[in-house]
Amino acid sequence: MALLWGAAVVWAQDAEPKSEWELTGGYGHTVQFVMADETSDHLALFMPTWGLRLSRVVEYVAAGHFAGYFGDAKGWFLGLLPVGARFQLPQTPWRPYFVFQAGFGWTDLEIIEINRRFNYILTGGFGLRWPKEKPESGLLELRLVHYSNAGTVLPNYGFNSIALVAGWRIR
Numbered sequence: 001m002a003l004l005w006g007a008a009v010v011w012a013q014d015a016e017p018k019s020e021w022e023l024t025g026g027y028g029h030t031v032q033f034v035m036a037d038e039t040s041d042h043l044a045l046f047m048p049t050w051g052l053r054l055s056r057v058v059e060y061v062a063a064g065h066f067a068g069y070f071g072d073a074k075g076w077f078l079g080l081l082p083v084g085a086r087f088q089l090p091q092t093p094w095r096p097y098f099v100f101q102a103g104f105g106w107t108d109l110e111i112i113e114i115n116r117r118f119n120y121i122l123t124g125g126f127g128l129r130w131p132k133e134k135p136e137s138g139l140l141e142l143r144l145v146h147y148s149n150a151g152t153v154l155p156n157y158g159f160n161s162i163a164l165v166a167g168w169r170i171r
Contacts, residue, residue, distance in 0.1 A: 079105020
């Protein structure tokens with residue numbers, strides 16, 4: 001019984017908090033996945049994120065999304081990603097992870113790839129979190145951002161960007 005109690009105390013000390021905030025920002029560029037894509041743009045990305053740990057491996061994540069595009073199109077995209085999950089390796093000092101998120105947003109971009117003000121957002125990425133020696137720590141991630149109007153207005157090629165994202169975790 002004492003052994004089980006001791007193991008529970010050690011595990012509880014090692015356990016991460018249930019919820020946390022992240023402030024992330026990044027820079028990237030559009031990528032062309034279909035030949036009909038025409039827009040070539042630079043991207044500045046800001047995503048405040050809230051996460052709720054569900055297990056030592058899985059975390060629910062929801063995020064705000066602000067992207068500014070400058071280059072051919074010059075515009076912005078403002079959205080919300082309420083559906084998401086992060087999967088991380090729990091027993092490593094550097095926490096490698098994969099993250100997937102989905103949501104919706106509005107834009108003033110006038111480009112052939114989406115051709116609508118209201119669009120859907122899908123993001124996915126992989127990254128590393130800094131060791132957790134303090135209540136706050138950092139992360140570095142490579143993220144794919146995809147906007148689509150889901151075929152509600154044709155053509156719907158989708159607008160894609162890849163960004164290098166860095167962030168700060170606050171517990």
